Amino acid sequence: MKIATFNVNGINARLPALLQWLEETQPDVACLQELKAPDASFPGQAIRDAGYGAIWHGQKAWNGVAILARGTDPVETQRGLPGPGSEDDLQSRYIEAAVQGIVIGCLYLPNGNPQPGPKFDYKLAWFKRLQRRAQALLKARHPVVLAGDYNVVPTDEDIYNPANWRDDALLQPESRAAYQQLLDQGWTDALRALHPGERIYTFWDYLRNRFPRDAGLRIDHLLVSPDLAPRLAAAGVDREVRARAKASDHAPTWISLRD
């Protein structure tokens, strides 16, 4: 079973690229972030025609997340991240569904820049709610994959040049500690577990010729629950998608689980 995450940076701007990638790589599950579209503008029919059932949580202009499942409909288990403060949170950043017996959490964690400031506070508060949801899923003993754009560079190994980014919200000790606390619950960072010591990037800024220079960051992650970790067979980044015309600034990132 192949599970992917892809920050599309605009579902409608990216639709041809998304459909091409789905056709080429045939993931069983695809978690999408940054739809940048309200619910009514989601291209559900085009995605169904490509063979995927879908659920989505949109928002005008910003954010937005979706879960696609090949040949079946995801069974929604949560829309929006629950927990303290969730009633005041209008940003569409979390959706969760069961697909083929696995719970899939699709998340778009707040960027948090500039820091310090209210956006960084929101990031850390959102992270706490994610930790809470993650703990509840573990306690229920479900097989779970938490996939998405975490907006965290976990270590200095996960970025081309940490010195240039030391004041950025993505590298702050608080952001990294929150990510580590999540892992300490028992989750496995699949890409890192299967490729220790390797340079792996999932995002390259449009600015400053970053992709041709391979000046990237690893911020899109797939975390798997303890029962799924032994089933990890492969993991990777579809870098060629980032190289194409009209590409997102993120590349699709995926894992494959043994049956």
Place this chain on the structure above:
DNA sequence: ATGCCTAATGCAATTAGA
């Protein structure tokens, strides 16, 4: 310190991204 690029909004220039 700012521009460099891209998408959305809405039709010019601003906001946000990371």
